[in-house]
Amino acid sequence: MTNRYMEYLSREHARLEDEIRMESKRPRPDEVLIARLKKLKLALKDQMQSWASDHANSDRLTA
Template sequence: MTDRYLDYLSREHARLENEIQLESKRPRPNEVLIARLKKLKLALKDQMRSWASDHASSDRLTA
């Protein structure tokens, strides 16, 4: 994965956070939607961590 992909994941994570906040502020928030968005957000966070870990490992191997 490239840095560009990590940027995409970061933007998508922020977009999901914004959607969660907007839905939470509604008079009758859709709790199922919020839970689904939170799961997606967590999956993105896991992907970013994995990428950072893999990237750090490859940096150590090439140094």
């Protein structure tokens, strides 16, 4: 995986944050949708942390 992958994950994380914010501002927000979006956002965050950790470990092994 490359740095492009991390950029993609970051963009998706930001997109989900925007979607959550927009839905929350509606007069009658869909709480189920918001919960689903938050789960996806958390999964992306976990994936970014895992990728960063794996990438840091591989850098140490090659150095």
